[in-house]
Amino acid sequence: MLRTNTCGELTRNDLGKEVTLCGWVQKSRDLGGTTFIDVRDRYGITQLVFNDETDAAVRNQARDLGREFVIKVSGKVIERSNKNPKIPTGEIEIAVTALEILNQSKVPPFLIEDETDGGEELRAKYRYLDLRRNPIRNNLVLRHKMAQEVRKYLDGLDFIEVETPVLIKSTPEGARDFVVPSRMNAGEFYALPQSPQTFKQLLMVSGFDRYFQIVKCFRDEDLRADRQPEFTQIDCEMSFITQEDILNVFEGMVRTLFKNVKGIDLVEVPRMTYADAMRLYGSDKPDTRFGMQFAELTDLVKGKNFPVFHQAELVVGINAKNCASYTRKQLDELTYFIKRPQIGATGLIYLRYNTDGTLKSSVDKFYNEEDLKQWATAFDAEPGDLMLLLAGKKDKVRKQLNELRLEMGSRLGLRDKNTFSPLWVLDFPLLEWDEETERYHAMHHPFTSPKPEDIALLETDPGEVRANAYDMVINGTEIGGGSIRIHDKNLQALMFKHLGFSQEEAQKQFGFLMDAFEFGAPPHGGIAFGFDRLCSIFAGLDSIRDVIAFPKNNSGRDVMIDSPSTIDEKQLNELKIKTTA
Amino acid sequence: MLRTNTCGELTRNDLGKEVTLCGWVQKSRDLGGTTFIDVRDRYGITQLVFNDETDAAVRNQARDLGREFVIKVSGKVIERSNKNPKIPTGEIEIAVTALEILNQSKVPPFLIEDETDGGEELRAKYRYLDLRRNPIRNNLVLRHKMAQEVRKYLDGLDFIEVETPVLIKSTPEGARDFVVPSRMNAGEFYALPQSPQTFKQLLMVSGFDRYFQIVKCFRDEDLRADRQPEFTQIDCEMSFITQEDILNVFEGMVRTLFKNVKGIDLVEVPRMTYADAMRLYGSDKPDTRFGMQFAELTDLVKGKNFPVFHQAELVVGINAKNCASYTRKQLDELTYFIKRPQIGATGLIYLRYNTDGTLKSSVDKFYNEEDLKQWATAFDAEPGDLMLLLAGKKDKVRKQLNELRLEMGSRLGLRDKNTFSPLWVLDFPLLEWDEETERYHAMHHPFTSPKPEDIALLETDPGEVRANAYDMVINGTEIGGGSIRIHDKNLQALMFKHLGFSQEEAQKQFGFLMDAFEFGAPPHGGIAFGFDRLCSIFAGLDSIRDVIAFPKNNSGRDVMIDSPSTIDEKQLNELKIKTTA
Incomplete structure (x- = not known):
């Protein structure tokens, strides 16, 4: 050396x-x-x-x-x-x-120190210099440690890491597939995997029993804030298990990571049904670092001449502890916040429980002191609290209140990055109605198993059927999700029927997996964790970008290497393709 | 459960x-x-x-x-x-x-037992059933163990695994790049990496010091027997080191693998220069499980009226121990073997050292007993041995004799799959002459460092310049290779000049790496191992195909999922490309 x-x-x-x-x-x-x-x-x-x-x-x-x-x-x-x-x-x-x-070195274009003077774009262009800075390098060291710990944990439980192919096949519905023209098979294309879902299920058919892989996946879609066209999953699948086994094994994995990487002893991960999560938090990924659960007042507030509440499908609110002193201006800010187009509420009703015991609301002309007392009781409120209410269509108003709750959590400093509150969300709906195509779609994917006790509902009330599907959420972010799969071909056929697939379509899209299932598929299920996201949570970052060595920007570009780029005519000719852009 | x-x-x-x-x-x-x-x-x-x-x-x-x-x-x-x-x-x-x-299961199309009755094609189509067979599954379990051991070893030496991007940029000379059309940047393409070479060098510039990655790489080329369009490398790079450090660290890795995975205590890995490997074995990846080194007789055999030998640039042979009893038919087979078009020798000369001490050659009319005695001495031969000689242009005849040596090794049972003979081959030439373009090409890549003592030769005798480049060979197969890189920009400019790049071309092709090198590149070097190949050697297999869960065939097709395939017109339109096949 x-x-x-x-x-x-x-x-x-x-x-x-x-x-x-x-x-x-x-x-x-x-x-x-x-x-x-x-x-x-x-x-x-x-x-x-x-x-x-x-x-x-x-x-x-x-x-x-x-x-x-x-x-x-x-x-x-x-x-x-x-x-x-x-x-x-x-x-x-x-x-x-x-x-x-x-x-020697030229003078770097920005300070290579913990706090730098370089703007985001400049640092992206000189990513190799930004990577010299301690905070960024530490993120990648953390990521390495986490990957090592994941592998150690799963290896210790007899999981085998199997590399599945990157050059796979585009599916007719693979609208978000990246495709790769083949030179040897001109006119034909590979596709890059959005996940190794099919292959891991095939490995279960092969008897591999416990599979995992830390693996790159790809999705060609408009990049909302903090998505990347290539991302990394911890992809897992097990045979001869029940949902309970999967929850235990992977709760163990997350606890081990917290313990060995951050020195944190996590409490047992609580569990909540999807229905409860929606009812209490208006979200299937509630941030449970703080309470402020929803209280529903629909029946309580009806029949008092306030038409907005009287006609509403749902009147629901949160109790912001110790916020009775909020000024008019602060309340106006909150009203403005929830009326923004991306949230779209029509108005905010408040009820102050003043420290002197009096109650003051924005709808005093419709409700008397006695009515408001009942509200306060429903909110479990104490003097000094501020209650914030929204009304409207159930699904919509819950989403709006979820945003308001998160905003209040932030304002009240209840969302500390060094506090970690994991949660299992269970019993997701099997199907979701798609307004555009006017039919049901699989919420997870078409191989997700319905709960046995709900199968009969497929005929009568498909939207009510619950799946053996689960997500792990930490601090309001979904970090993993999975399901028990269907291994019975009759049940699978029933599913395809309800998803509106003809026999032929199902065969075309999922043919070889369905064929494989004819040769003795074991009961199996799995889960996939978003590894980038998990790392960013461990690193206390809002964005996944800085747990990725060479990330792409919001336009899917790597500005350091200037990619994507045009390619030679000669190369296009060899691939027998033309661009029409 | x-x-x-x-x-x-x-x-x-x-x-x-x-x-x-x-x-x-x-x-x-x-x-x-x-x-x-x-x-x-x-x-x-x-x-x-x-x-x-x-x-x-x-x-x-x-x-x-x-x-x-x-x-x-x-x-x-x-x-x-x-x-x-x-x-x-x-x-x-x-x-x-x-x-x-x-x-239930349909009757499987072939026997799911250690020995199966299924042909290769049928088993490829039903790969998920073939994977149920013990020998195939064991290969993948072995592969998993090897990956775990590699990670454990390198992690223990402070190496950090960093994921480099899969969607990168095509280079003007990237004729073998797979490309990926971008939807968001229509008309532009990503490329899949043939290796993470550039990125690992950038990580050294970033100060990562010790990097590794077990990573998928891609090459769109005609698939000779036993290549795959996607393959896996153990990719490594270190800073502030000499070649000796790299050899020690990675010899340690291979020894640890043999010890922990196969229970084999490997001897210290011998080292040989490229020049010696070519002289003694006619190959830069000699199979050293057996001796049978080349003996050169060029001077000894000249001037005896045998024009083939007299005019030859090189007369060289091997001594096949205890093969003096080879029959006419066996000798004819060997002659036929080396005359096949893919080897292309014009003839084979033999010399038997009979057990009674007499000598008998196929050129007795040109050489007397005394001459042949001298040959035998040159071969270190004993009674009972058979010497096989070829003559011709140096480079060509060495390659031919290498083939004959390997054939003799196989015939004599000297190439046992359970014997492992690793070797470092050092001091590769920096440049190789390309007949087609009539210029020198970098043998490894243009960032490979020449040996300091040979730099002066760049001007006078470029073909003689040796590089700080090294390969690890096991049993005649190259399993890894790498080099010390150039970190000095003046030396790099000199290299580009000798490779016939204009300043502009070099900038276009390697621009951002050259830019990065302006900001304080440390001395660094690295190595990459072919992980599929390493696994196949550990598994005692001739082919890499059965250490890959879902391999592609010689046409780059996955016959199980029927990929590559045509894609929807709609998808092509969105990508703004057309096929012209």
């Missing part, structure tokens, strides 16, 4: 040692004829000192070093007069006897 | 226990009113017994079971009368009290 030590490990214990370090010049300063240089590598920072006792030629070399020059220095570890208790090497410095410039 | 135990774990120690197993019916036989069924899962096989003591309904159920039915059985572990010492569960059987058919 060119070095004897890294820049992060020398301490008092090494005093007097002759060492050689390599790294980048972080900063350099002259103080009364002495030059101090901080040299940085992946492991830390060490201070170098050049003073009267240093060879003159070496001192001159040192003075010419620029930021981000790559250097190799040899010298003796000595005690530092001006100690820095913030870093592990803060008690020592190196009295340099030899310095070699391994490479 | 649906089961209490797997089918591979019950032994005498479990006698009397009530257990529940799940698995596939491997086979079933009736012996004098008793029905025996072997039930199989990933972990093993357990015998079930149904006899007079079994409930009549359960016995009837058992009689109706077909091969590959999926069943769940409960019963008591009892001692077996007819023990099978070959399997861990061979001393027990299950007296079944309850049987549930979890799924």
